[in-house]
Amino acid sequence: MGIRPDDLDATRSVIAARELTATASGYLTTDVAMGLPFEALGPFKTALKRFFSTEPWNEADTDALSELIVPRLAGGWWEHDLGAGITLAYGIRDGRFELWVTGAATPVVSIFDRVFDGPVIPEATPHPRKVKFTTGGTPAPGVWHRRSDRQPDDVRVQRVFAEPYVTDVMVAGDFVTVGIGAKEPWERRLEPLLALVTELFADPDAVQVASERTRDGLLAEARSRSEHRPEELHLLDPDDPDDRSRLLDALEDSDVRVRRVAVAVLLESRDGDVRHDAATRGAADPSRVVRRTAIDAAADTEEEHFRALFEGALGDDDAWIRWKAVRSLGALGLASSMRRVEALADDPDFQVRFEVAKVLREDG
Known part of the structure; x- marks a missing residue:
């Protein structure tokens, strides 16, 4: 990579959205931070947090980072493949420290863009860390469980939570949803979770047919529903503007279950202001269930x-x-x-x- 990429800012946002920041920061820690004195580590970490976000990054930021690094780094140039067609590059060029990313326009093939022929069908949801498993059965309202809740009575849910990377589970009449941690890739977790959900929840009398709709179509359908139902709200992406608007509206709903879900999902946002506002409003809620969720989710951060x-x-x-x-x-x-x-x-x-x-x- 010889020159500053034209898609640098777009790729920065994509890295944040696809939760590749930890991977990128890990490379920079090994190649750069390990050679920095203690007093430079704090400013370096702060700069990386800003770079791998949707916040503006301008020439002044580049200059400040370069002034921090160049006197302390002998030289070198590194390039790393972050996956999904994205490349991270950094090092000393012409006496300056450069930090570049590129590849935002590379088409990404989703793990969900294939045919599943078992009795349980996994579907992508608007929330990047949650999957809906269609299990068959009679539609019925769902019960949502967070890992920090008291142990559920449903032994099947206990089995799912035995997987340490699972963050939440909803069990409805005809589907189950599972959330995983921010640093967990679906490429590694989907198959074992699909097998586990099939073992525990599949309706043996149901005949599943893979949807002919595209992944984008499924996401659009999930976002199109206007009602505030916990079964839908907990699958929304708190960093999508339309989804966030629905979640914020849900904080005023008369149903305690709806407000609880809205608070918890908003606290999964990558935007610190959104997290802070959701926690503050949730902690002031008249329902202790909502207040507990707000304090608990805030503690998780x-x-x-x-x-x-x-x-x-x-x-x-x-x-x-x-x-x-x-x-x-x-x-x-x-x-x-x-x-x-x-x-x-x-x-x-x-x-x-x-x-x-x-x-x-x-x-x-």
Whole structure:
């Protein structure tokens, strides 16, 4: 790769959308960061986070990164294939550090663009980390389970959660949906999940026929439904503008189940402002079920900017929320939250008192 790619900005966005940032950052860590002094690691990590996002990246950003790297890197040029036709390249060129990506226009073949001939048919959904498995049976409302919920009574769901990369499961009358972690590729996970779902949920009397509609058609259909149903909402992509609008509207729905799903899915967005707004609104919801989901999902992000949210949750009238807030602050490091946590040492709930003692001991 000899010159700056014309599709650099488009490819940056594609890398973020396809969740290839961790892979790209891993290469840069090995080739570049390992040779940087400690004081340069923070600014380098911040620059990479901005580069591999939808945020603007201009010449001034390139200059600042180059000034950070060039005095500390002897030289070299690296190129890596990130998959999906995308190439990452970086190194010293003409006395400057260049960071390039290209390949946004390369056609991508989806793992779902093939024929499945078993009794269970997997379908892509608008949400990039969730798949819908059509199992047969009689349509019925779904029950959504998150990994952090209490252990489900359904032993089949317990079996699915035995796979450590599974984040959530919905079981409806005629389909099952499964979500996987952000760093998990469907190319590795779809086949074993399809086998497991087939074993556990397939209707032996149902005759499945693979849909003749295209993947894009299936996604468009899923997005076209205007009603706020948990079975549809939890499959939406929080980073698609139209899907995000539907999810934000759902935060005002009268149905607690709908608001809970909307909060959890919005907190899976790559946009920090969206995550923060969803958590803030969810934590203020009159339903403790929604508040619990907001605090729990915010804790999963392990982000410092939720510290104030967790501090506010220490005063919730629900003991589980107070317990989770204490644990979350402990995970972040108590720091400025120390006195607020200490104030719960005499909390009426034993689990809260136990967690307070634990995090104070670990922090001290």
